[in-house]
Amino acid sequence: MKAVLRWQGLATVASVAVLAGGLAAITPGVAVAATHSCGSKTIVFERPGENGAPPSKFKLSTVAISTAGVSCQAAYSFLTKLYNSTSGTPEKYKCTVGHFKVPAGKVPEVCTRPGKRIQWGGQGG
Secondary structure: OHHHHHHHHHHHHHHHHHHHHHHHHHHHHHHHHOEEEEEEEEEEEEEOOOOOOOOEEEEEEEEEEEEEOOOHHHHHHHHHHHHHOOOOOHHHOEEEEOOOOOOOOEEEEEEEEOOEEEEEEEEOO
16 A cells, blocks of 8 residues: 555656646746737827827837737737827836848837837837
C-alpha cells in the first residue's frame, strides 16, 4: 500500500512539472500573438467653428498602424479619441515620436501604457 502511495505522489509531481513546462513553452507565443499590423485608416474629426460658424470636419490619414497588447479596433478607437481630444492624451497613454520607418510626409508616433503599445505614421512634415 505504501508503494502505491509513493507512485501516486511521484506521478502527481511529474504531471505538475509537465504542465509547468508546457505553460513555459506557450508563453512566448502568446506575447507574439498579441502583436498586430493594422494597416492604414482615415480618421475624420471635427473642430468647433468660431463666431457661430458651423464645425469644420477634417480628414487625417494614418499609415502603418501596429499594436502590441491591443486589438486593431481598440487602436482605431484610441486614434479617433486622440485626434478629437482637446485635453491631451486619452486613456492614460504616454505618446512620443517613434523610431521606425514610415512613408515620406508622415511622422512616426508611439503611444504606450503598461503592457500596451500603439504606433502609427501620422500626418506631418
